[in-house]
Amino acid sequence: MNPKIKICGITKKEEIPVLNEFNIDYVGFVFAKSKREVSVKDSMNLRANLNNNIKTVAVVKEPPIELLEEILQGGFDILQWHGSLKEETIKHINMPIWQAISVKDKESLGNIIYDEKIIGYVFDGSAPGSGKPFDWQVLSDIQINSELILAGGLDSDNIIEAINKIKPTIVDVSSGVESDKGKDPYKIKEFVRKVKNYGNEQ
Numbered sequence: 001m002n003p004k005i006k007i008c009g010i011t012k013k014e015e016i017p018v019l020n021e022f023n024i025d026y027v028g029f030v031f032a033k034s035k036r037e038v039s040v041k042d043s044m045n046l047r048a049n050l051n052n053n054i055k056t057v058a059v060v061k062e063p064p065i066e067l068l069e070e071i072l073q074g075g076f077d078i079l080q081w082h083g084s085l086k087e088e089t090i091k092h093i094n095m096p097i098w099q100a101i102s103v104k105d106k107e108s109l110g111n112i113i114y115d116e117k118i119i120g121y122v123f124d125g126s127a128p129g130s131g132k133p134f135d136w137q138v139l140s141d142i143q144i145n146s147e148l149i150l151a152g153g154l155d156s157d158n159i160i161e162a163i164n165k166i167k168p169t170i171v172d173v174s175s176g177v178e179s180d181k182g183k184d185p186y187k188i189k190e191f192v193r194k195v196k197n198y199g200n201e202q
């Protein structure tokens, strides 16, 4: 089956129509230090224009408790957690979690936490949102029974090789579909075309 698509780091209402047009599966809002950081209030205004069937992902990096509470009450579908994740925090979180793993080497995979609330793992580079891929070889024999989300430096040039090698259930892109002005409809269209045609163009 072709992987689903997550487009991360939406900041402007002009970026929404192309996400609706291509029926992107997941859209991510970044609530962490980043050029793509938005407030929960801003993300709600953006979400109001998204198709109802598009799932929304709140992306955080060890957030302060006030922000976490705001997000937990914000009606997002998934919480994507970067950084260290304590057992007591998992207990407190009342929604499905994707744990982000910064992949440097095989040892990085030791950071994977198994918990019923964690329904997926985002394998990303060591600088999330930087557009830099990690060494995919590290995931060569990974076996997980939940969503395998591949992130980090994906674009329309490398996505076919990435799917071939890792067989992710979801692919996650940000920098690779951006230009200077933000998300680029043409880059999104090309990325989506490659993912949706995967298997037909081999």
Ligand SMILES: O=C(O)c1ccccc1NCC(=O)[C@H](O)[C@H](O)COP(=O)(O)O
Residues within 6 Å of the ligand: 007, 008, 009, 028, 030, 032, 033, 034, 035, 036, 059, 060, 061, 082, 124, 125, 127, 128, 129, 130, 131, 132, 151, 152, 153, 154, 172, 173, 174, 175, 176
């Ligand atoms: O996107 C960010 O700037 C960011 C900042 C801090 C924590 C997480 C962040 N993004 C998380 C994502 O899911 C990105 O889409 C993912 O890292 C892929 O980014 P890219 O390599 O730019 O395609």
